[in-house]
Amino acid sequence: MCGGVRESERVSVVPAPQRGLTRGRALAGVAVGCLVLVLLGVGVLTGFGPQLALDTAASHLFYVGDAPPVWLHDLLGAETAPGLTVVRLALLAPVVVWLLVRRAWWSAAWVTVAMVTIGPLTSLLKDGFDRVRPQFAGGGARLHTLSFPSGHSSGIATLVVVVLVLAWPLLTRALRRLALALGLLAVVLVGLGRMWQGVHYLTDVLGGWALGTAWALALALVFDAFPGGRAALPRSRAVEA
Numbered sequence: 001m002c003g004g005v006r007e008s009e010r011v012s013v014v015p016a017p018q019r020g021l022t023r024g025r026a027l028a029g030v031a032v033g034c035l036v037l038v039l040l041g042v043g044v045l046t047g048f049g050p051q052l053a054l055d056t057a058a059s060h061l062f063y064v065g066d067a068p069p070v071w072l073h074d075l076l077g078a079e080t081a082p083g084l085t086v087v088r089l090a091l092l093a094p095v096v097v098w099l100l101v102r103r104a105w106w107s108a109a110w111v112t113v114a115m116v117t118i119g120p121l122t123s124l125l126k127d128g129f130d131r132v133r134p135q136f137a138g139g140g141a142r143l144h145t146l147s148f149p150s151g152h153s154s155g156i157a158t159l160v161v162v163v164l165v166l167a168w169p170l171l172t173r174a175l176r177r178l179a180l181a182l183g184l185l186a187v188v189l190v191g192l193g194r195m196w197q198g199v200h201y202l203t204d205v206l207g208g209w210a211l212g213t214a215w216a217l218a219l220a221l222v223f224d225a226f227p228g229g230r231a232a233l234p235r236s237r238a239v240e241a
Helices: 016-046 049-062 070-083 085-101 105-129 151-170 173-196 202-223
Strands: none
Touching: 016 049, 016 105, 016 202, 049 173, 049 202, 070 085, 070 151, 070 173, 085 105, 085 151, 105 151, 105 202, 151 173, 151 202, 173 202
């Protein structure tokens, strides 16, 4: 055993140039995510006209109405549930336990920190930007919490990035493509679902996606969670390079 992982499960160390390329791409993702979040946030704070007009138009386009059928209300609630903190923690708690059993301490720490901190970070930013929820003539959802960035969107983006990075060394190329497609679908559905419910503007959702992605990637860099790092799972010999 080595760090709780059987030697038979290990393969050769990831070459330094490949690791450097992966980390460079992740750093670029962090930079782009932060830039998008800042630009949208500045638009919110300054009341940038074109951005506000786009938000208003998109809100009225996607909103399902003040009195949707019960089945649609319940469907949207279920669709957006993965963005909730309690759901994310429940989904990944077994994964953390599995990592602890394998004595993958760094992996368990990275997953836990990412999942636990994205909620408070989003709330802190909401307080700073102080944006009210979309308002509709017929009442709308009437939530009294703040709007930018979307907590559901940042939460699902963090969840998907963490799962993808963690599972990447274990997946074949075909499964990686499938996992990436399913992850993107989940992110889009949760974000759009919040707009269908009438509780977020388009830029709230975009800002949440940018925040969650950047935060998860930044923590992956800090904990060294990419293939070959101390917080990465070893790759099986059966998995393609």
